[in-house]
Amino acid sequence: MDNNDIKNLWRKKSWSIPDLLGSKSEYTKIIVGVIKQLALENANVMDDCPKLDDIEEVKTWREYAPFLKGIGVVENHNGSLYLSETGKRLSGDVSFYNIATVMQEKIRIFGELLLIIEAEASTVQEVDEKICSNYNLDWKNCSNTRRRMDWLEVLGLIEGVGNRKWILTETGEQALKDWILVTPDVLESFEAVEAEYTITNPPTEISNMIQELSDNDQLHKDRCTYNLWSPSPNKIDNLRKILKYSCDKVSRSDLFNYIGNEFSLRASSVESMMPFLKASGLLEETGRNIYVASSVAKEWCQTGTDIDFIRILHCHFRFVGEMIFFAENDITRNEIYQEAKKYGLNNEKARWIAGFLVEAGLLEEPQYLHLKASAFGMEFAKTLPIADEIIYQKPNERKENVHKDMNKNETSLDEGLFNNLSAAAIDPYAEGKASGVAFEEEIAKIFRYMGFEAKRIGGPGNTDVVVRWTNDEGKVIIGIVDGKSKSSGQVSHGDVSDVAIEAHKEKNSADYVAIVGAGFSGDTIKNFAIKKTVALVTDKELIDIA
Template sequence: MSSTITEANFPVEDQRALWRRQSASLPSLHGGKRAWLKLIFELVSQVQEAGADIMMNARPNIPDTVFKDSESRSGASAVREPLTWGEYSRFLKAAGLVRAEDTKLVLTGVGHKYLITGSPSVLGTSLAKCFRLLSESLNFIASSPETVEEVDKFLKAAYHTDWKSLGGVRARLDWLDALGAIEATAGRRWMITSIGQEMLMACHLVTPEALEIEASPVETIEPAPIQIKNLLAELSDGTRLQSSRSTYNIWVPSPATHSNKVENLRVIVNALIDPLSRSELLGFIANTFSLRRSSVDSMLPFLRASGLIVEVGLGIYQASPTARAWLQSGSNINFIRILHANMRFVGEMLLAAEGGATRADVYAEAKRHGLNVDKSRWIAAFLMDTGLIVPPKYGSLRTTPTGVALLEELPLAEPEVQPDSDPENIPTSDNKSAFCSSSLAESLDELSRTPMAKERGAGKAFERAISDAFTLMGFDARVLSGSGTTDVLVKWRDHKGAKRTSIVEAKSRSSGSISHTDVSDVALESHKVQHHADYVAVIAPAFVGDTTKNMARARSWTLIDASMLGAIADKALALGIGPELSGALFESNGGVDATMKAIADKQRELAVLTYVVGQLAEEAKESGDPITPRDISRDGRRSEVKPSVSEVLSALSTLQDLAPGAVRKTNENNDPKFSSFELGSPRSSALGLRAIAEAIEAPL
């Protein structure tokens, strides 16, 4: 690699600071890369002329000449329909060409310079400053012509990129090609041009050595304030189950001018020393961080789930005692302690990154604790903001000595999903051990084996837990208990809308199982008639002997292990499966297996949907071109999901029905599998769905 381009007076510390400011993913624009420079210049010109009058949901008027010479992959027609200003503004801001000022867009100094000169080098230098490994890729090509594969090999060796395909390299070379910084030569190689040399002379490079971070000395960790210490102790002594820790969505303001998320939370919590109404709180956040009022609504549930605020009156909020203790201590490590006590995979991430690990490995471990990649990134950001984790190399994380010291005091949870289990597979009733590991499963199993739990009388806590589990699942469940009646009465409507009723006999035994002597067929049949029930269910820790099973089969009763009921409840809650489907578990002939199949089908549906969105996002990054359902299915043959064309079409139909802004159909074909789709605004659509969900849940 040519190293003479890097200025000798650009210190390693400044290289590291530049790397942290840069985005890992390059932007893409629709219309083909030959149109990008003309398109950007046109957009910058329109911002200069009408920045204050631009409506973000409007589409700019782009002259046909901009797309005239555009090209795209595989001979597909280039997408020429303009995006909205909101979508274009995200690119322009990310590229350092514009900034938001009040409610309008204004050009930055770089934007003005590009407008005046039209120089590709000016634009390229700005892109290289904002995005990782663009100038470094160009610098590698400067030494000798290279293929895409050779550039990828270099970046993996020098910067430890963990790209699973050549998409990351192609995105960078596409931009360098569009800028005229490189040109094709013999043997599928790329060579640098005079524009590229000019661009390199103006760029700062980040060397691989700058990403090697020396271990920092261990900071003295002050003991936790008593309020926070007691909160953590509840996890240590079992007062609270580890499964009670939340996996709620995280969102914290982090504008470029105030990028430290933990410090931003400190500002917000400090404003809540005295009570504030919901509107006052959200208005304060919006005004403090120059955000739209509507964009901060999704933050409130996180503030509550993380234990930072409490509702002290109807719609009135105040900092929690533990949050106030954090502010008084002055140490942000106390924020991490609070976060760990209330949300999953905080201390566990410190453990996963101890000694160093790739982000992909850390995210895979997070999945075993119930967190997706997006939530894991937020947790990682909090830990980096507090100096407990550092990114030693591209795509890697490592716990600092201070983080290791904190790890010693945190009570950690075991992962819910074992490495050798497949969360997509739902076990049969004969093989349910891997399935029975989530919170309700553990709670019901424990109570089924502890008759005198919570000092409520024999089996009372177990009966209440069963009723609560069914209520959470959407059933109408009541504990009756007592002499001459059933333990729990459950009512619901099935998939046809018909009213259904089941009586539930709850059997809690310290021995861990029940036999036929524990079940009275006369009593059960009497209770069934008394409550005009359609079904009879017996729920116990386990069932032994054939007599009970034969009796249940003959009388059409359903026998359900407590842990299995809890596992089904956990999955039903996570997937949004209601009684119309989960009510099948009361059917004596394969009802439990039918319910688990419904869960498996829903998981499969969501896995395919995730894959489809991922493919659309990847295509947007690599080429900006639309893609057909047939191509998505074909590319998926090498994935774990392996979606069929019909599954891809179903996922796209679901997205169009429930989140129409998430994807766009760009070309209609008589055969649906050859219609073209592209990514729309998936994050906005997801936030919209969450807002609807919260509105539905709010009055319940």
């Protein structure tokens, strides 16, 4: 296999391992059990629970689906989960080694950890330091490495030898022989290897749309900054499926049912997607609650090429083709987010656009949190009418920016805050501090970022964070927040003291109580929260609010 083939495989991989709800000791039992159930085609109702042995708390198919889709073993068809081709191969021999091989095919810097451990017995911290140095990774703490090593452990590729050090097992040594690993020198060689791509001409309606944008500056100004949303993974393919279903007129209820069943989404999630489908010029409302794919969307469905979708997106959204040009040289995501603000886009919207461009092969991820336009991307971007960000700025902003020297090394404050919160949510000893302290501090920072008065208290006998604000009537409102950092990513009722929460609420004269964690496991804690009027907030939800 040449470097170009390896590069294409690398491009399709993800940086993150999807969550699997359950304890680490149950991971393999869950995977083996659900694969066997899927082989029997027993995943027909998403809110049913699979029949799994020796699992303390079995989740629903809907809750297991993100992990199973993330490692590529299932597909969703009309509200039922079925094994993909990868899943079918795995079901023939659901060994731990084959599960590890599937994950290696989907996750970046997974098997590559074995190279570090092969050279020398190492702790998690030592592996993290070496992997970040070798691959120029900007991981803020050990959580990414620890999570990968957790999986390598439970799948039998590494084992502990005392003093918190790890070595390869015989299975791990076999993996080094079998797997295609991307070493730092191979990664560097990607720069010199580019596949030959053919940029197909756009079909008639899409071509006319691009020409209109080229001829009319006002259309550039009218490009929108709406939220973007598409089911994961394979966001572009999933959008194409939705539009193929809508090529003939379809009622709102039928469309919602199709999207919900096909992608295991609740009605509220489908609802949140509709503004994007319309703002991006993909879907039109031809009557009251009657929808149909637009003419350009129908052309895209016929050609099936990702670049036709990007052409449509560029004509309706700001900073699409412009993002490709901006990333001509290797830059950080934070630099892209700073540039996106000139076009009126926040970080999340820029992240979505970047995701589409990566999926279409127009941007690449040369290293963690970095992006770079591919040669194909640069050639493609030259075919698009491009706007200068200055047309989106108000007159007084333009005057200020003439004299403003942008510091390219400046990092995004909010991005750093959000990354630190998420990292501390699953790393109790983040930033080298005592258990839970970093997470509590980051929670307080997030609330202050949103304009609240927030103070970390911590320590025995009191709450973690006190939040204050003044309502419209001038009354000071107090909320207390209990932060729960768990390496498993799941907070259960056993981690929460009902008595302590009531005492903390009384001690601080609090009106509201919230518990913040990476995730919440089990009905007991959820029922407790409902009964005691306690808000359960995940770190991702808190970031969305911020």
